[in-house]
Amino acid sequence: MNYFTFDIRKVLFVIFALGIPLLLVNLQRKSEETLLVLKPFTMASGLIQKGYSTFSAGVRGTTGLYLDLIDIKKENRLLLHENQELRAQLGAMTELRLENERLNNLLLFKQRSEMELLAARVIGKDLLPDHNTITINRGHLHGVQKHMAVITVGGVVGYVFRADNHTARILLLTDRYAAIDAIVQRSRSRGIVEGSGGDGGRMRYLRRDEDVREGDLIVTSGLDNIFPKGFPVGTVSHISKSRYGMTQEVDLQPVLNPTSLEEVFVVLNANHEVFTMDEFAQLTPLREDGP
Amino acid sequence: MREVSLVFANYSLFLTSLLLLASLQSSLWMQLLGSFPPPQTWVPFIVYAALYRRATESFVMIYLLTLAVASLSAIPLGFFLLLNLLLAGFIFLFKERIYWPGSTYFVLVCGSSVILFSVLHFGLSWAIEHNPARSYHFFDWTLGSLLTMLLGFPLYRLMTWFDHLTQKELPTEAGAQWL
Numbered sequence: 001m002n003y004f005t006f007d008i009r010k011v012l013f014v015i016f017a018l019g020i021p022l023l024l025v026n027l028q029r030k031s032e033e034t035l036l037v038l039k040p041f042t043m044a045s046g047l048i049q050k051g052y053s054t055f056s057a058g059v060r061g062t063t064g065l066y067l068d069l070i071d072i073k074k075e076n077r078l079l080l081h082e083n084q085e086l087r088a089q090l091g092a093m094t095e096l097r098l099e100n101e102r103l104n105n106l107l108l109f110k111q112r113s114e115m116e117l118l119a120a121r122v123i124g125k126d127l128l129p130d131h132n133t134i135t136i137n138r139g140h141l142h143g144v145q146k147h148m149a150v151i152t153v154g155g156v157v158g159y160v161f162r163a164d165n166h167t168a169r170i171l172l173l174t175d176r177y178a179a180i181d182a183i184v185q186r187s188r189s190r191g192i193v194e195g196s197g198g199d200g201g202r203m204r205y206l207r208r209d210e211d212v213r214e215g216d217l218i219v220t221s222g223l224d225n226i227f228p229k230g231f232p233v234g235t236v237s238h239i240s241k242s243r244y245g246m247t248q249e250v251d252l253q254p255v256l257n258p259t260s261l262e263e264v265f266v267v268l269n270a271n272h273e274v275f276t277m278d279e280f281a282q283l284t285p286l287r288e289d290g291p
Numbered sequence: 292m293r294e295v296s297l298v299f300a301n302y303s304l305f306l307t308s309l310l311l312l313a314s315l316q317s318s319l320w321m322q323l324l325g326s327f328p329p330p331q332t333w334v335p336f337i338v339y340a341a342l343y344r345r346a347t348e349s350f351v352m353i354y355l356l357t358l359a360v361a362s363l364s365a366i367p368l369g370f371f372l373l374l375n376l377l378l379a380g381f382i383f384l385f386k387e388r389i390y391w392p393g394s395t396y397f398v399l400v401c402g403s404s405v406i407l408f409s410v411l412h413f414g415l416s417w418a419i420e421h422n423p424a425r426s427y428h429f430f431d432w433t434l435g436s437l438l439t440m441l442l443g444f445p446l447y448r449l450m451t452w453f454d455h456l457t458q459k460e461l462p463t464e465a466g467a468q469w470l
Contacts, residue, residue, distance in 0.1 A: 125318075127313060127317050127364040129328060129432070129435065130413075131365040131366055135317070162362070175365055176424060194422050195422075196425050197426045198425065198426035259326060260325075
């Protein structure tokens with residue numbers, strides 16, 4: 001066997017096959033630049049990777065959004081629940097604040113007045129819509145008697161027409177059966193205030209030559225020491241005189257809406273207290289809309 | 292003796308449930324819903340007595356029912372009694388002409404009775420009272436009538452159950468058993 005016999009084509013193929021990678025290795029070591037031959041592949045793989053990356057980001061984004069939505073939904077539910085709780089608390093707080101203001105007004109009024117007053121809470125109203133009565137949570141056992149006056153800081157409410165041991169029924173000023181002795185504050189003309197069954201009342205038995213004008217304040221006369229004298233009942237809203245009658249009829253609007261009351265005072269003893277408007281204003285410094 | 296006990300039990304059940312419902316109407320309803328018109332809870336009891344009792348018994352029952360609820364209103368007892376008896380009379384007359392058994396009839400008569408009571412009250416007030424009614428509470432009447440009709444269905448079931456419980460027989464034909 002002759003070891004020195006070469007097939008030159010084979011030798012050249014081997015040299016070429018080994019030479020190119022060696023040459024490439026050598027070239028790569030010398031330069032940081034990407035080989036021209038690799039550039040298409042690099043570019044292609046880069047694009048593919050970028051594609052994958054975008055796809056992956058998209059998938060992650062969508063998944064994240066979906067997961068976030070679930071969280072948001074949960075969070076929203078929690079916030080709604082919390083909001084409802086807070087609203088309920090706010091409602092209760094507002095109710096308490098208003099009640100506190102009302103009771104504070106009542107307390108101030110009671111402290112400054114000379115009358116013997118008994119505070120009571122309204123617990124019921126009339127069975128029939130055509131009558132205006134309320135029930136209070138005070139009765140005989142608390143000193144309440146029939147015909148006692150019922151007032152609040154704003155004015156006259158009515159009077160007791162039935163008293164039991166624990167409760168009493170109050171005939172409101174606006175009821176058709178109610179009758180209260182009253183005077184026109186400006187002219188001191190006297191008449192009887194009767195309810196109309198709706199939300200107003202009328203002053204009757206007022207002589208036709210008596211001086212009364214629309215807007216005049218009607219106050220209690222204080223007779224019999226049931227109501228304090230000069231306590232507001234209502235304001236004159238309309239006057240009518242028949243052609244031949246001896247009296248004139250005066251429609252009046254009560255100073256307060258007795259059907260919307262929650263707390264009232266029963267006058268156990270009026271002590272002959274007399275109210276002038278100045279005194280009334282001093283006694284009710286916090287009065288705004290209600291009692 | 293057993294019959295007397297059953298009658299007593301029947302009346303007691305009717306009066307107790309009437310008192311509970313009427314007190315609910317005049318107290319709890321106001322505390323929960325303010326001045327929103329309530330159903331006239333006592334009317335179905337009057338209607339039931341007028342429809343499903345013989346005339347004499349219904350007369351006694353209406354007396355008792357009126358006595359039970361009169362204290363919850365400012366209306367004088369005599370006037371209230373007169374109105375309820377008149378109402379029952381109208382129901383008797385109506386029953387003689389148009390009647391079919393069942394809760395629908397009862398409920399319709401309940402609704403009409405609320406309106407009729409208010410109209411009778413208004414009319415009689417003008418006839419006999421010194422300071423008659425001047426305000427028409429149409430909204431209250433109408434809404435009260437509708438709510439009373441709604442209440443009529445469960446109340447009919449309740450009252451027939453009371454009768455069943457106390458072995459009370461219902462008259463089957465309108466006007467067949469006046470006395």
